[in-house]
Amino acid sequence: MATKTKSNKTESVVAKDYESVIIFTPVLSDEQLKDAVAKYRKLITENGGEMVHEENWGLTKLAYPIQKKSTGFYTLYEFRSTPDFISKIELAFRRDERILRFLTVSLDRHAVIFNQRKRNGEFNQAKKDLKQEGVK
């Protein structure tokens, strides 16, 4: 019954673009990390979301310690889904002890274009120009 109402909703509500950055604890092994990343990918796709992009930054140093840990595995999901799915996935993030921090952001159309260009590598040139401008 519950699933039925949900599927009705997905038809009427327009899907939006979102981006989630998650920081996993550094104590995970490679295998555990893979599992965790796959778990949320699955959660997104199973709830009518569409994965646009996924990125792993590897073990990265944090700017400040979180839960007494100074490094973390950053993972980025870019996906399209209905707005009601966000509370669901954030609840899952909150319940997961392997996650130090997460941030879900809805993307406007400039952001979507930006991310696409960044992925295609078009962006390095423009960024270089900006850096030079910043130095001046």
Next chain:
Amino acid sequence: MKKKSNNSSPAMVFNTMPEAPQKKKFCRFKKNGIKYLDYKDANFLLKFVNDQGKILPRRLTGTSLKYQRKVAQAVKRARHIAVLPFTGDSLK
């Protein structure tokens, strides 16, 4: 010396301006046609914070109001995901 007076009272800067005209400030986003600020890009955001990690005011960076809001949003997001520190002694 000039920088110090800039920080403490902008009124004084206006008084001294006619004698020593400064280079006109401009909004780098408008000039370069940047529509979106990436909150994951720490190196870029570092241009908009001082070495304590505070967000620089518009009067120093020249950013237009529209983009200053986006800068602030991006810096705050970056802090949340530990890309930028909330505070620091020497970021630069």
